[in-house]
Amino acid sequence: MVKDSSLPWRERNFEGIDLVEADMGIEIDIEKCTGCGSCVSVCPFGVMELINDKVRIKEGCNLCGACVDECTFEAIKIEKAEQKVSEGYKGVWVFAEQRDGKMKSVAYELVSEGRKLADKLGTELSAICLGHNVEDVEQLICYGADKVYLADDAALSDHQEDLYTELLLDLIKKHRPEILIAGATAMGRSFIPRVAALLYTGLTADCTGLDIDPETKLLLQTRPTFGGNVMATIMCQAKRPQMSTVRPHVFKRGTASKERKGQIIKVDFKKEAVTSRTKLLRFIEDLTEKVKLDEADIIVSGGRGLGKPDNFQIIKALAEVLGAAVGSSRPPVDEGWISYSHQVGQTGKTVCPKLYIACGISGSVQHIAGMGTSECIIAINEDPNAPIFQVATYGIVGDLFKVVPMLTEKLKRSRGTA
């Protein structure tokens, strides 16, 4: 039963018979419902319940349709107009992001993954690179691209998203790819949705799994939602291209082969035709971060257990030996011990490094949502019941002020840097 019935509407809904469903886009045919309850057990959101041997839907239905598929009596109906399938779209595209002429690592990761998708579809893989004097463009071919569309212009070096939006939109309209994947970086998350909005197509953010449905040949996009508590697989059935963003490090970079052949196609960029409404006035580099969290292979993070700002030195010393980035859970940021740019977690950055070392971090749901997919997690905490140990690969129950410096020294010695 719904307990928090502080609002009159809820009482209304649960007193009457022909209720909530009418406003939710899902309807239950009371005549056909036998009250078998099979839909109740398949509802991933737990919003179905049996009242007087009839099924009811509570607040929170996502119209996912799991109950419709399960019901053998055809008692549940979701009303939905059929969309017309866009036709004539072919090929897989990867948006290859660069900054200051240097290719971002996520570009290679996505080209490697895009190659697999293109092979499953038996189609071409193209990488799209927009920038100025970009190095290593041919590397995109070595990692698996058949074609690279390259726009090179000084106007693109400021990575103004207005120009990127226009240019990518034009290319998509012209070449009509069926799939487009891009990195879920600050830039990708800002301008890719704009492209999707203009194309009236679907975009799935922060996918952790991409695959091709063998039957329909459509892209299956799997992503965490509800702070990583639930995984959802999403499809874009009728609109094209099917678009996804993927965070750095989620997919592994394949092996580059110099033998691979491909074509670099210069894209004509008519800068007179587009103007950027935003203007970059200056860039203020974050000097507190030697290694950037988002792209780091190793992250050493400190939490409330550090007790005071100066103690971040212990974390920084270990990070230095490992060539790692320095992260933090939320409490030190809230306390002002370290800047927000270091915060890992749901309200900070989501990271996926090879190795994550959590020192004095208890492991709240929100923190784990931001680092739980790391390949290897090491937890050092005094409290043996800290939730962080449930996701840790290796755990040490102990005083971080002893463990961390000892580990730093040991690593220094074994690396001959002491």
Next chain:
Amino acid sequence: MNIVICIKQVPGTTEIKIDPKTNTLVREGVKSIVNPFDAYALEEGVRLKERYGGKVTVITMGPPQAEEALRETISLGADDAILLSDRAFAGSDTWATSYVLSKAAAKIANYDIIICGRQTLDGDTGQVGPELSEMLKIPFISYVSKVEEIKDKHIRVQRMIEEGHEEIETTLPAVITVAKEINVPRLPSLRGSMKAKTAKIAVWTAADIGVETDKAGISGSPTRVVKIFFPKREHKSEMLEGTLEEQVEKLAERLEKIV
């Protein structure tokens, strides 16, 4: 200044639990809250109003109970709140949501700035802000960490990116999304709470804002959730044992293998 804030009512995520028997989300007793990221958007809107004068209007698309979230925003300094609620909106993905919001913004008209949170706590996509800007054909800046100045229909802000901060200028009207760094949201004032109790919350339906229903809700959404499952949490944890020295020794050995 006409300031519009977009918010969403979400389940308080810390309270999300999974029933181990049925493997479904336990919703009993889960409180709905204003998406925490939107609290920063609202606070910034109220601060801009305090700096430059004007009016703060909050909009949300949701079921009737989302009215509760709108009342909360009034207690926090919003002047006006509008609920966009219609059966035709149910099941909207980010495209359809942005579309509905854009229609509401068009009806409000004369807005100078639209502020959204960076993302929502439940969906986590962060797509509605940028999609909304394109539907309204106005400039967009994401992850704003500081509003430097608004002058002569121009706004100058700082935004966060991976490498640091950028100072960017654009023309108004514009859509911005804000980072947590931007402010510390205030608590409800007594006066605000009183106002919230009696405030009239307008409800706009699809017809009220001229939404074409085949572009909204589940019918208008390009994406569809086809499967929902719970991540496997079979984690083989190894707790290192022995004296502290031995534990650190073991850890260093394992570390060397990984890095």
